[in-house]
Amino acid sequence: MDLYRISVFAHLLLAVLFVGLALYWLIMLVALRRQYDPQRLAVYLDAARCARWPHVGVPASLRLPLPWMAWLALVGLAGTGIVSSQVVGPPAGPLWWLKIGLVALAILLQVVMTRRVVPVVVRVSFTVAVLLVIVSAWIMR
Amino acid sequence: MTLYYLCVALHLLALSLWLGHMFVWSLVVGPAMKRIEPPATADLLREASLFRGGLGWPALAVLVPTGTYLLQHRGISLELLLSGAAFQGPQGLALAIKLLAITGMIGYQALIGHRRAPLAIYFDMLLALIVIGASVVLVRGWV
Numbered sequence: 001m002d003l004y005r006i007s008v009f010a011h012l013l014l015a016v017l018f019v020g021l022a023l024y025w026l027i028m029l030v031a032l033r034r035q036y037d038p039q040r041l042a043v044y045l046d047a048a049r050c051a052r053w054p055h056v057g058v059p060a061s062l063r064l065p066l067p068w069m070a071w072l073a074l075v076g077l078a079g080t081g082i083v084s085s086q087v088v089g090p091p092a093g094p095l096w097w098l099k100i101g102l103v104a105l106a107i108l109l110q111v112v113m114t115r116r117v118v119p120v121v122v123r124v125s126f127t128v129a130v131l132l133v134i135v136s137a138w139i140m141r
Numbered sequence: 142m143t144l145y146y147l148c149v150a151l152h153l154l155a156l157s158l159w160l161g162h163m164f165v166w167s168l169v170v171g172p173a174m175k176r177i178e179p180p181a182t183a184d185l186l187r188e189a190s191l192f193r194g195g196l197g198w199p200a201l202a203v204l205v206p207t208g209t210y211l212l213q214h215r216g217i218s219l220e221l222l223l224s225g226a227a228f229q230g231p232q233g234l235a236l237a238i239k240l241l242a243i244t245g246m247i248g249y250q251a252l253i254g255h256r257r258a259p260l261a262i263y264f265d266m267l268l269a270l271i272v273i274g275a276s277v278v279l280v281r282g283w284v
Contacts, residue, residue, distance in 0.1 A: 002284060009277045013270070017169075020161025024170050024190065031192035044189075047182050051173040069169055133157050137150035140280075 004087040011080035015133065018073040021066075022129035025113070025122045033119070045117040067114040074107060095139045102132050145214055152207040159200030160269045166190065167262050195255035201247065212236075231283050239275035242268045 001009075028048055032041050052063035064072075085091060109125045112118060170190060177183035212222070217236070221227040228237040249265045258265075 001278075005277055005281055005283075008281060009274055012273050012277065016157045016161045016273070017164055018161075019157035020163075020165030021169070023158060023162055024165050027192055028186070028189055031189035044182070044186060047177055048174070048186050051170075051177050051186075053169050053173040055172040055176045066170070066173055069165075130154065133154050134150045137153045138146050140146075140149060 004084060007080045007083040007087075011077060011084060014073045014076040014080065015136070018070060018077065019129045019133060021070045021073065022126040025117065026126040029117075029119055029122045041119070042117075045119075049113075049117045065114075067110065070110050070113070074103075074110065078103075091139065093139065095135055099132065099135045099139065102128055102135060106132065145211070148207040148210045148214075151203055152211060155200040155203035155207070156273075159196045159204075160273075162194070162196050163262070163269065164266060166194075167266060197246075197250040197254065201250065232279060235275045235278040235283070239272055239279060242271040242275065246272070 028045065029041075032044050036044065049066060051066050052060070053066065053069060054063060106125065106128050109121050109128065112121045113125065171187075174183055174187050174190065177186060209219075212218075212227075217227045222240075227233055245268045246265060249261065249268070253261055253265075
């Protein structure tokens, strides 16, 4: 396996993790909304947001809050995307620009999620993650 | 061609939701929530995170038919699979590895599923990584 294929593998894996993280927040939102009022919901979502990883092996001050996992995935996706583009040539076309637009939107939403987990942002983030997978499949070469 | 891309999209989406759920819960969210204070909140959030779990069978219900179609699009029919001819050559090896790993994951799904399995889940995740790697080789070749 060469660098290109390793990059494609990493890109796929990071995409899976990014979608998984978006799904996690959606499931938390749906599950907690069924039982709690908006005020309690906000408290519990914030508690989840402040959970840190990893939970062992690293000093507490160095553990990353959960939203940072999505940032790591986004940075990795950008890097592996660039590496893959270097090999197969720069992408083009309207679907490509749609993907870039969705990535920019995902970044903006992640900025909000890092500060506060807002229900509407959770739903839009999940939708954007799903759309990114669909658009990426459509522009596969 | 539209059906092809639709199948690719659905295949990748089902894969992402199922494996994303698996990886994120087992490796990130589950461990992270153990340290939430107070413990009562940690238990509550953990319980909430398990809501609507069990994505394996629904995902497989999408992955199997779309995967079958995508194989046929590459000229790999059911007859070739059953006769073993599909597993000849480097790409055939990648296909064999992928299908073996998928069989392992289906076995895990059938025997353990959404139940707590602290060690077996790591084996399942390893199989998932093999599936992704074999898929890359299937589409992009070995070199």
